[in-house]
Amino acid sequence: MRVTRRYRFAASHRLHSRRLSSEENRQVYGKCDNPFGHGHDYVLEISVRGPVSEESGRVVPVRRLDELVEREVLREFRYADLNSRIQTFAAGDVVPTTENVAREIWRRLSRAWPGEFSDGPVLDTVRLYETRKNVIELTGR
Amino acid sequence: MQMLITRKLEFSASHVCRRPELSEEENRRLYGEEASPHGHGHNFVAEITLEGEPDPVTGMVYDLKALNEVTQREIVDSYDHRFLNREVPPFDRVVPTPENIARDIWRRLARHFSDARVRLHRVRLYETDDFYVDCFGEDGQ
Numbered sequence: 001m002r003v004t005r006r007y008r009f010a011a012s013h014r015l016h017s018r019r020l021s022s023e024e025n026r027q028v029y030g031k032c033d034n035p036f037g038h039g040h041d042y043v044l045e046i047s048v049r050g051p052v053s054e055e056s057g058r059v060v061p062v063r064r065l066d067e068l069v070e071r072e073v074l075r076e077f078r079y080a081d082l083n084s085r086i087q088t089f090a091a092g093d094v095v096p097t098t099e100n101v102a103r104e105i106w107r108r109l110s111r112a113w114p115g116e117f118s119d120g121p122v123l124d125t126v127r128l129y130e131t132r133k134n135v136i137e138l139t140g141r
Numbered sequence: 142m143q144m145l146i147t148r149k150l151e152f153s154a155s156h157v158c159r160r161p162e163l164s165e166e167e168n169r170r171l172y173g174e175e176a177s178p179h180g181h182g183h184n185f186v187a188e189i190t191l192e193g194e195p196d197p198v199t200g201m202v203y204d205l206k207a208l209n210e211v212t213q214r215e216i217v218d219s220y221d222h223r224f225l226n227r228e229v230p231p232f233d234r235v236v237p238t239p240e241n242i243a244r245d246i247w248r249r250l251a252r253h254f255s256d257a258r259v260r261l262h263r264v265r266l267y268e269t270d271d272f273y274v275d276c277f278g279e280d281g282q
Contacts, residue, residue: 001240001243001244001274001275001276001277001281001282002274002275002277003239003240003272003273003274003275004272004273004274004275005271005272006270006271006272007271047275051281051282052238052240052241052244052281055160056160056171056172056236056238057158057235057236057237057238057240057241058171058172058238058240059240059274061170061171061172062173062272063169063170063173064170
């Protein structure tokens, strides 16, 4: 069975690659290359897969999942300028596209996962809505 | 060609997620606020997804009118405006977590879709907008 929990965070970013010229950046990223940055209300869905425990009737204790996501992701991402606040993007080589933000979230959760849920449920999917109209999905299968 | 069709249904019901043999602290750890002893309610939303091939004559995988009747009779009539723990077996014995409610919905519906042409593919149950479970079989694996 799979359970999915939804979280929200507001953050700003600018899409701009050092490896591209100004003209190329404008072509690739358009409005998202605005030097002052811009923000979104991101919606993050985390799906967890595993058997239902016959005792508890749960796949995962949701409160522990909430605590993990808060600690590893939301605490730093909430109201952050992703380009400067998140180390992966601050170095300047990785552009905080929705794809790369989702990948960073996956990396953080999967790194902390064994310490939290060693013999139980697995991380199944990270789904990140940048707006209501675009969504990126990363899955471990 | 296999296709998926989904019908949505809603029911409002109350429940308590706690096990009498566990301490208050253990119950809170497992179920969070859902363990509050006097119960609380949700506007549950279930999405029932069938998998099958459209009938060559009718062009339908399954008659949505008939699907609506089955879900109304098997689910809504049993669950809606009920205190699940007290009034709806098996939840007098089984903790009515969203995971276990989804399994019960699967159990109630699967026998109606057992012919070769159409089968139950998924039961998705939203407890709130921010939490849902996906059930792909009665065993809860």
